[in-house]
Amino acid sequence: MHFTSEQRFDDGVLEREFTLGEIPGILWTPASRPEPGAAPAPTPLILIGHPPLGLRRMYPRLAGRARYYAAEFGFAAATVELPGSGDRPRRPELEEARAELRRVLAAGEPVTGGIVDALILPLVEQAVPELRAALDALLALPGIDGPVGYEGGVISVGVRLALVEPRIRAAGLFAGSFVPAVMFEEARRVTVPLHVLLQWDDEGNDRQAALDLFDAFGSTEKTLHANMGGHTGVPAFELEPGARFFARHLR
């Protein structure tokens, strides 16, 4: 892991861009605030996922959440670029799947399971091992202790990661993308506490499928927060309950 830039904000949060092999990422860490005479509290890590639109385009939303977590809750937060996104090399099979999705949406044709699988599964297969390698590197840094929470989309990435990575102790998922049928089976085996956000009027999202996925999760603690509005319209007031969810389970 190589740090390529850093800046410290007025709230004490340190933002550092890094590369891990060929994968760019960003890390936010809180100002250290040791109580006089007390041992410093462990610093959990929130791994922030995002749609495959490129880190630069997603930066304002990601940084807003990450800096809030660091400044208000003392969490570290990090995000990495998804395969085939941003400045990373294109992946022809993902490009083809997205072109096919655009074509059927434009033609008013149904989005078949085959299209959804081609769009999402290769992303899950490559992103999850990359995120686990990022966890290895991030948790080896001084001042980042874990445990780890995952939050954001792509929801199928979150499902797989929560299933296979024992360091993930809680997940805040965003029900806003196509979900391959196989992920419903994986969801039944997920047991970590979940906090799921659903935008009720999400244009590109099947609401019933999102409710069915929420129902499928095996976790005994799972909460759904549904709000009005489209995909990008999550209300600002959802930031705090999301952070409190992680505080309950990571501290």
Place this chain on the structure above:
Amino acid sequence: MHFTSEQRFDDGVLEREFTLGEIPGILWTPASRPEPGAAPAPTPLILIGHPPLGLRRMYPRLAGRARYYAAEFGFAAATVELPGSGDRPRRPELEEARAELRRVLAAGEPVTGGIVDALILPLVEQAVPELRAALDALLALPGIDGPVGYEGGVISVGVRLALVEPRIRAAGLFAGSFVPAVMFEEARRVTVPLHVLLQWDDEGNDRQAALDLFDAFGSTEKTLHANMGGHTGVPAFELEPGARFFARHLR
């Protein structure tokens, strides 16, 4: 309105039992905490609804919420006995409807719209004018300024009250009881901000009907918080976001 008892708790909250005509109720008010030199902030009122099981039986849950609102948020909170419940005279038509509901549930027969109407509509017709009269009396007391939030069940009472009572500026509803078909029509005309709690595994509740009712509300700001567990299993961590919802809309 006659106060019949009062006690002050360690957190400064004053609890007073009252009667309003023949209707018993309880009022909780926060300790006055005027900032030196500043005018005291207005005190909003939360009207707390509850299932028709009697105030005495519901007291621990009602008082827990009310005292939290008063101590932590500086809200006044009040609740009144529903028609035909607790120490109030039985209402034969409600008793008959409940007996009929028990009979069909025991026999495994479907709960028809007619049974639901007979169970809920007379309660709504009588409770809503009583709650409005209680608001008149409560808002005439010194130190209770409004605006008013309604929270709790019976959800149809909340729907009707939010529709007809302009002093209700926000409603926190509990999707946990049978809903007459006519209430879906009334819900479409409700426009105040809503915060709806749903227990995903509620034994006596039709989950799809609850989701349909949430969808029906005309409000542009509405949030659904769904949690695992049965009717009485609302997690303690839901208290704070509910209070913050009222703080956003009543201050």
